[in-house]
Amino acid sequence: MNTKKTRQVRVGQYILGGGNPVRVQSMCNTDTRDTNATIAQILRLEAAGCEINRVAVPDMEAAQNLGKIKKGINSPLVADIHFDYKLALEAIKQGVDKVRINPGNIGAADNVRQVVQAAKDKGVAIRIGVNAGSLKYLKEIEGKPNLTSFEWAEIMTREALDQADILEKLNFKDILVSLKADDLPRTIAANELFAKTSDIPLHIGLTEAGSFLSGTVKSSIALGTLLKNDIGATIRVSLTEDPVLQVRTAYEILKALDMRKFGPDIISCPTCGRCRVNIAQTVKELENRIYSDKELLAKATGLKIAVMGCIVNGPGEARDANFGIAGGVNEGLWFIDGKAVSKIPQADWIETILNKIRERNAF
Ligand code: SF4
Structure with missing residues (x-):
């Protein structure tokens, strides 16, 4: 049954x-x-x-x-x-x-x-x-x-x-x-x-x-x-x-399984020899910051966020997300809702993503 x-x-x-x-x-x-x-x-x-x-x-x-x-x-x-x-x-x-x-x-x-x-x-x-x-x-x-x-x-x-x-x-x-x-x-x-x-x-x-x-x-x-x-x-x-x-x-x-929504869907690449930014650290810190903040968690629920290592697969995935970053050399190309917006240094990635989440209404 x-x-x-x-x-x-x-x-x-x-x-x-x-x-x-x-x-x-x-x-x-x-x-x-x-x-x-x-x-x-x-x-x-x-x-x-x-x-x-x-x-x-x-x-x-x-x-x-x-x-x-x-x-x-x-x-x-x-x-x-x-x-x-x-x-x-x-x-x-x-x-x-x-x-x-x-x-x-x-x-x-x-x-x-x-x-x-x-x-x-x-x-x-x-x-x-x-x-x-x-x-x-x-x-x-x-x-x-x-x-x-x-x-x-x-x-x-x-x-x-x-x-x-x-x-x-x-x-x-x-x-x-x-x-x-x-x-x-x-x-x-x-x-x-x-x-x-x-x-x-x-x-x-x-x-x-x-x-x-x-x-x-x-x-x-x-x-x-x-x-x-x-x-x-x-x-x-x-x-x-x-x-x-x-x-x-x-x-x-x-x-x-698409049975519950809870927190964001974070897409990130495994990195390879082309990568010149720290993806693993970024994703870990991003997750920790979102899941330890009730308001951020609610606002991030249902959002797709892509954090990608380089321009090979990065722009495609980043474009497909609500917010995305495609890494370059110590910086990344920042996408919002499918559009390339600006280049931002890696040191600013996390705050940029978190600020954008805060600006969104909870889904
Ligand atoms: S996106 Fe770039 S850095 Fe990441 S795994 Fe693919 S080719 Fe390597």
Whole structure:
């Protein structure tokens, strides 16, 4: 089932699934008991465009701190809980917008009933998270090292549906599901199979994707493949990195697929022996300046900016952009909306581009 046809689930101010925009999530790596550090990180994530933030809730002290965190932030807050239904009850009492918990892992039926009732009373959604590394059906896999990704997908989907069934039998429908593995074939197969089987919207991501470079490549392929087939209501890019970079990467994936607009589209060449200007440094600084300034970011959203090394490909790309520079020797030919305007020294490139962005209205 593609995302346009899934049921809709509210999480805070957002409606997920059912054709609504794909939302970007991240997860804090602060100690949830540390109110100031967690709020500060979520505010940084929000400034980077993160729309839904998840925190780990390992104990009651962390659960009891969620209300204070919620008061200090603007985005929906998700409590990530394993095994202990009392933590889920406390998190809901503290005002979180979604709980990530697996009903099949929290013991007696009455524990599940209490969590579901509390979630219903407060309008809180529940995400069921199925990870290939911690499957309930792990026994079925033991001694079978050569399972295909499709066989993995069947087991992961069955586990997710069993968990969802527990909630649906209690007439609870505000469910999201995630099916994650640390490799592409299983992640893609599991999400595709689940999407064919159920109308529950999916939160998609590759778990433990790795370092910035390898994690970005793997996540881009996995999420790109699924999103292109209209699978996924929310995404998270897991990287062993600052969570802000996870958010930036998630938006780059959505932008590349033309699914969301966020920040400018910066075109730059890889440079070669013809280049007599510093393109890499210019692009890095330009991005840093734009993404660290809320007003600039809003105004730059939807703009195409080309920063090119020389006259071989430079004028063509620069002409095709809203603003473009084609490098020469320590200077560049400056284009606005397809027209060559003037030559400017490299030292003035960044301020010239930023000033032009400021003059534009937000798209
Ligand atoms: S635009 Fe010029 S400097 Fe950049 S890669 Fe092409 S030929 Fe080389």
